[in-house]
Amino acid sequence: MRKVWDLIGGVHPPENKHQSVQSCIGTLPLPEKLIIPLNQHIGAPPKLLVAEGDSVLKGQVLAEPNGMVSAGIHAPTSGIISEISAHSIPHPSGMAARCITLVPDGHDRWADIKGVENYREHSPEELLDVIRQAGIVGLGGGGFPTAVKLGTQQSISTLIINSSECEPYITADDMLIREHAKDIVEGIKILSFILGEPEEILIGIEDNKPEAYEALEPYLQDTNIELVEFTTRYPSGGEKQLIQILTGKEVPNGGLPADIGIVCQNIGTTYAVQRAIQQGEPLISRVTTVTGNACETNKNYLVLIGTPISHLLEHSGFDQSKCPRLIMGGPMMGFTLEDLNIPVIKTTNCILAPTGEELPTPPPAQPCIRCGMCAEACPASLLPQQLFWHAQSHNYEHLEAHNLFDCIECGACSYVCPSNIPLVQYYRAAKGEIRKLSLEKINSDRARERFEFQKTRKEKEEAGKAVKREARKKAAEQARAKKANNPSGNTETSPADDIIKAAMARAEAQKASPQEQRAKLERGIVRAESHLESVQKRLNTLEQDATEKQREQALAALEDAQLRLKDAQQKLADLTLPSDTNVSNTEKTVMEKSQASPREALEKKIATLKERIVITLKKIAEADDESLKTALQNGLEKQQTKLKDTEQQLAETPAQTNESTTTPETENAAAAAIARAQAKAADQASMSDEDKLKATVESLQNRLIKAQEKLASAESEGSEHIDAFRSGVEKLQAKLTAAEAQLAQETQ
Amino acid sequence: MYDIIAQYPLSAALVALTGLSVVFGAVLGYAAIKFKVEGDPIVEQIDKLLPQTQCGQCGYPGCRPYAEAIANGDTINKCPPGGQTTINAIADLLDVEAPSLDEEHGEESDVKTVAYIREDECIGCTKCIQACPVDAILGAAKLMHTVIVSECTGCDLCVEPCPVDCIDMLPVAKGPGDWKWDMPATTEEQIKNLHSHDIIATDQNNNDNGKQDGGNAS
Numbered sequence A: 001m002r003k004v005w006d007l008i009g010g011v012h013p014p015e016n017k018h019q020s021v022q023s024c025i026g027t028l029p030l031p032e033k034l035i036i037p038l039n040q041h042i043g044a045p046p047k048l049l050v051a052e053g054d055s056v057l058k059g060q061v062l063a064e065p066n067g068m069v070s071a072g073i074h075a076p077t078s079g080i081i082s083e084i085s086a087h088s089i090p091h092p093s094g095m096a097a098r099c100i101t102l103v104p105d106g107h108d109r110w111a112d113i114k115g116v117e118n119y120r121e122h123s124p125e126e127l128l129d130v131i132r133q134a135g136i137v138g139l140g141g142g143g144f145p146t147a148v149k150l151g152t153q154q155s156i157s158t159l160i161i162n163s164s165e166c167e168p169y170i171t172a173d174d175m176l177i178r179e180h181a182k183d184i185v186e187g188i189k190i191l192s193f194i195l196g197e198p199e200e201i202l203i204g205i206e207d208n209k210p211e212a213y214e215a216l217e218p219y220l221q222d223t224n225i226e227l228v229e230f231t232t233r234y235p236s237g238g239e240k241q242l243i244q245i246l247t248g249k250e251v252p253n254g255g256l257p258a259d260i261g262i263v264c265q266n267i268g269t270t271y272a273v274q275r276a277i278q279q280g281e282p283l284i285s286r287v288t289t290v291t292g293n294a295c296e297t298n299k300n301y302l303v304l305i306g307t308p309i310s311h312l313l314e315h316s317g318f319d320q321s322k323c324p325r326l327i328m329g330g331p332m333m334g335f336t337l338e339d340l341n342i343p344v345i346k347t348t349n350c351i352l353a354p355t356g357e358e359l360p361t362p363p364p365a366q367p368c369i370r371c372g373m374c375a376e377a378c379p380a381s382l383l384p385q386q387l388f389w390h391a392q393s394h395n396y397e398h399l400e401a402h403n404l405f406d407c408i409e410c411g412a413c414s415y416v417c418p419s420n421i422p423l424v425q426y427y428r429a430a431k432g433e434i435r436k437l438s439l440e441k442i443n444s445d446r447a448r449e450r451f452e453f454q455k456t457r458k459e460k461e462e463a464g465k466a467v468k469r470e471a472r473k474k475a476a477e478q479a480r481a482k483k484a485n486n487p488s489g490n491t492e493t494s495p496a497d498d499i500i501k502a503a504m505a506r507a508e509a510q511k512a513s514p515q516e517q518r519a520k521l522e523r524g525i526v527r528a529e530s531h532l533e534s535v536q537k538r539l540n541t542l543e544q545d546a547t548e549k550q551r552e553q554a555l556a557a558l559e560d561a562q563l564r565l566k567d568a569q570q571k572l573a574d575l576t577l578p579s580d581t582n583v584s585n586t587e588k589t590v591m592e593k594s595q596a597s598p599r600e601a602l603e604k605k606i607a608t609l610k611e612r613i614v615i616t617l618k619k620i621a622e623a624d625d626e627s628l629k630t631a632l633q634n635g636l637e638k639q640q641t642k643l644k645d646t647e648q649q650l651a652e653t654p655a656q657t658n659e660s661t662t663t664p665e666t667e668n669a670a671a672a673a674i675a676r677a678q679a680k681a682a683d684q685a686s687m688s689d690e691d692k693l694k695a696t697v698e699s700l701q702n703r704l705i706k707a708q709e710k711l712a713s714a715e716s717e718g719s720e721h722i723d724a725f726r727s728g729v730e731k732l733q734a735k736l737t738a739a740e741a742q743l744a745q746e747t748q
Numbered sequence B: 001m002y003d004i005i006a007q008y009p010l011s012a013a014l015v016a017l018t019g020l021s022v023v024f025g026a027v028l029g030y031a032a033i034k035f036k037v038e039g040d041p042i043v044e045q046i047d048k049l050l051p052q053t054q055c056g057q058c059g060y061p062g063c064r065p066y067a068e069a070i071a072n073g074d075t076i077n078k079c080p081p082g083g084q085t086t087i088n089a090i091a092d093l094l095d096v097e098a099p100s101l102d103e104e105h106g107e108e109s110d111v112k113t114v115a116y117i118r119e120d121e122c123i124g125c126t127k128c129i130q131a132c133p134v135d136a137i138l139g140a141a142k143l144m145h146t147v148i149v150s151e152c153t154g155c156d157l158c159v160e161p162c163p164v165d166c167i168d169m170l171p172v173a174k175g176p177g178d179w180k181w182d183m184p185a186t187t188e189e190q191i192k193n194l195h196s197h198d199i200i201a202t203d204q205n206n207n208d209n210g211k212q213d214g215g216n217a218s
Helices: A124-133 A146-150 A172-194 A210-220 A239-247 A267-279 A309-314 A373-377 A384-392 A396-401 A412-416 A423-488 A493-510 A514-542 A548-576 A579-596 A599-622 A626-660 A666-686 A689-717 A722-747 B002-007 B009-034 B041-049 B063-071 B083-094 B127-131 B187-193
Strands: A034-037 A061-064 A079-088 A096-104 A158-163 A200-206 A225-230 A262-266 A285-291 A299-304 A326-328 A335-337 A350-352 B113-117 B167-171
Touching: A034 A079, A124 A146, A124 A172, A124 A267, A146 A262, A146 A267, A158 A172, A158 A239, A158 A267, A172 A200, A172 A210, A172 A225, A172 A262, A172 A267, A172 A285, A172 A299, A200 A210, A200 A239, A210 A225, A225 A239, A239 A262, A262 A267, A267 A285, A285 A309, A309 A350, A373 A384, A373 A412, A384 A396, A384 A423, A396 A423, A412 A423, A423 B063, A514 A548, A599 A626, A626 A689, A689 A722, B002 B009, B041 B063, B041 B083
Parallel strands: A158 A200, A158 A262, A200 A225, A285 A350
Antiparallel strands: A034 A096, A079 A096, A285 A299, A326 A335, A326 A350, B113 B167
């Protein structure tokens, strides 16, 4: 005999089970219509597969599971879908929900269904899918999809079958065991197989069902299934309570039985699983107890899901005048039905029609006298009194601190309360309120987040716009300043500045990171080395039959190449120094170079020349004597030609220095670019269009001459770059002709 | 050491006090920097209690600005969406008397609403999109707009800007899933609902006009 733990708390209300176990499970004629609610389980509503007017066969899928926690529904008989609309459903709220109305055709024709021949040859996943497709949910009252519960990822050591059926009046499981014990045991074996053969399989049964015990016992020989009987006490059938009674283990707060390696299934569910796996029959009917003194016959029926309660009661000799309230479920946890047309659903285990004397309306609640009987009765070891105070004062924080959500709403506390306080109703209301508040909190947090996000986004947009506006404003101001300065002759500054800026930006962009510079320098060294090699080779080949001049040239080239290589190596060594000193070093060299170059002198000269031109222009403007004016203009022309000459010289200087520099060097390039830009700007500032053109023509001519010279020398030397030189000369010539043509046009 | 202290008690005390003040000053200064609280914590707390509809009925552009205003001394009864519950919660937080809702800013409504755009009438002007404080309206210029119901706070700020008046505020549909049990009637309410013959003689009011009208207990 197995050790059985005691139920904590609990009550023992009058059982009233004998009335409905006098006759076997009955069947009912087909009702006029079946009303099948879409959502009969906990989880997502299933996806509808039929439309109004469709004719369906018995067992045909009406809606398939939609999502992980969901269950399908099936046609309980063959017939026509007459309506899919909102209809009142069995729910304490008495609210309406979407239902399929099926008008039976009376033939009760089965769809093509087929069971699994030998379930042991299939994988648990396949069997779980069959269970899922069959729409099986926990038939004890929870309505949680069975496939989800069985598909737990935790390893299960104990499977508990709940046939406690502790609530008074209800005998549906009792009668089912008596009549289908063999199939039930078969179903338990299937569950055990799916769960990977747990070590323990326990059937928990109260000692008020000796017939059921006897019916089960013969089928449990030679199996590892243990039938455990314990004292009748409400609410021993609660999942957590049954686990506590059978194993002594407690399900952690907020956890699931699977967390401690236990799965608990109602015995009706095991029968449904057996039907689904071995016969292929989906869940389309269940055993429901119809009892109470307001009914003439009290018995259990195998009821099709969707049968209106009125149909059940009609065949049980129900007298409405004797029954002040009709209850779905038991007297402890059931709820009152307002409408007789609501259907039986998968979780409907009892329709209770008591007379007024049998189950009197509770008298008005009296103040709590703090007797503490509720705390003694509570099977979850809570403090019902404290919960009651806090629920009354809507003190939700304290309620949660007192573990309100561990309350299973069994009603034991209300049952024992001498003041008739409807305690459970307080807890249910408080739970609903807390759930609503937490949902609102989530929503408001999300709204806040979205609001803040929108705010920051708008601020960002605004800031971006402001920056653009500022930039536009500045540009406009500059343009205005330029316009204002133009007549006074200060033109050289602003466009020159612009061009200088652009050049500086380009130089900045060119300035590479130290790594890149290094890589570049290394490449330069390699190049210089190869060049040196080739020069040496040439020198060697020349040695036999070469003129003196050629040899000299070759030697010079060799020296040049050696110098280049040295220079590049020196630069690389510089670079390997810490970066900051490196930067300052390069800066210094640039400075020195610029100081050493003749450019400065030239620039100074240009600046003084310009000043003089300006002064002369002023003088011309002021002069009133004709002869003085011509003299001044002559002077001016001379000054301008001088200026042009110096500028020409200046323009040529960077080119020459560039030629003399041997390795590619970014800083130098930058400085040169700046210088070029400055020179160009200075030129442009002081010249008219015609002058500019002339200058370009001149410079082009100069460049052409130089290029031709180079070409000639390359031809005489037999250089490999002859083609490049030639094409350069051609291009220059083309440019020159174009510039000349333009100049001709201008002068006309 | 002791001799020196005994010799110059005043100076010693001064030195000790100065030393202490320097040490504690340093500690406090460090703590002030290290444990500096960003923003105003009371504003955060008030903001948490507000319903975040961002409707602006309080006269501020959103819930947070109103929370800031409350922290700066504004009255706490300007939030119709939050209603008396929110007022009570804020009063509780600030430890002040809870006033009743200022009807000037709107009435409290039990029914939660969401915006609904009659899509065939929408001309795609994007005015409602700009008005929505929580980006719950979807659409583009000259294309039909629609409301993301799950994100809509029901602030009805989008209704007014609509040039073709195609936005309705519809109550949120309630199903059995949203239903919750009601609190049982309090003892006083139960007694009020009782018929006079259910009450013992001493409970009866003198001016009770219920004259044995029979019937059942409620």
